[in-house]
Amino acid sequence: MRARRVIAAASVAALGVLSLTACGRSAPDVAAYVGDTTYSLERVDAIYADVQVKYGDAVRQQAAQAGASPSPEQLRSTVTRQDVVDLLVSLDLAKRVVKAKNVQVPDEITPQQLEDGLRVPATTEYAQLFAEWVDLSGVLSQQLPPADLSDDSMMAVYDALVEVEAIPAGMSPANVRQAFGDGGFVRSATALGVALGEEAGRVDVSINPRFRAVGVPSMVNKGQQVFVYSLPFIDEDGPVTDISTPEAVPSTGSPSAEGPAPDQGTAS
Structure with missing residues (x-):
């Protein structure tokens, strides 16, 4: 699996996230x-x-x-199932970050x-969890300082798209830089990844090896x-930490590209 390492918080050690073969x-x-x-x-x-059954029923x-x-x-x-794991883990970590910041x-x-x-029925648990995630990530986007728009973070989002x-x-x-314009959605996704990666480094997080990078x-x-994508912030080695450290985090942006390119985005 190829996963670009986008989260560059140098203070984060890759010790908090281990494979499920360690520590019991x-x-x-x-x-x-x-x-x-x-x-x-x-649960996953x-x-x-639930998504597959209700989606199939709606299509029928x-x-x-x-x-x-x-x-x-x-x-x-x-x-x-990977999308489900991404959402569950990110939502859990985001709740911890918000609680630590004492933010409503x-x-x-x-x-x-x-x-x-x-493209998922609103009655599914997945859609309900995603709505909660959008609220949480939106609050974090307002609280976190904007991230630098480095080539590494920009190309990581590009690869995911x-x-x-x-x-x-x-x-x-x-x-890509020209296509992404001010890169607000890149800053947002990268910064959220930094914050969640830092939180993953503080708590004991373990991911089943059947799933790829979270x-x-x-x-x-x-x-x-609308395209839904996933920007890795945890891989099999732990929080992703091998890129120059951005100063911080998100917002939304409007890329205008060479060729078809995203024109607006959020990290939620």
Whole structure:
């Protein structure tokens, strides 16, 4: 697996996040440990299955109204178990950061507001958790200082967007920088990753090796289409720490690109 190391908080040691083979935190039925909280594979599977069933039902209903028969591929949501783990771990760490900062989090975003962008029914637990994440990450974006727009952080976001086919592959750093404009959404995602990575370094976090790097759940707009991507802040070695340290964190931005490029984004 190729994961660009974007989080550069030099003070973060890669000791807090270990594989599940260490320190007695190796139960094969556990997806992740975050401090004293355990997220079981059963919970991950349940959230994932809930998405797939309700998404499939919604597609069938729409197809029936149009007199069409959806294919098996059309009945399958793009949400993966990895996406579920990313969301659970990021949400847990964000709650800890917010609590440490003694910041109030307003309940503003509803699952219904995210339904079209996520392409997931609002009644799913995944959509409900994502709405909570958007509220939390939005508050953190206001509290954290803006991150530097380094080539490393910019290209890390670019690679993540290429993976979800939100932007053409093969662009140079100079062209990516031009496409991203002021790079507000890059600063946001990077800064959130820094904050969550620092928190992961403070608590005992362990990730089941069946899952790849854990990332910040992020969304970016490209015209009328919303792309959901993940910016890794934890990999198999621990919090990602091998890039020049940014001064800090997020906001939203409006890239204008060479070729189709995201035109607006957030780290939520």
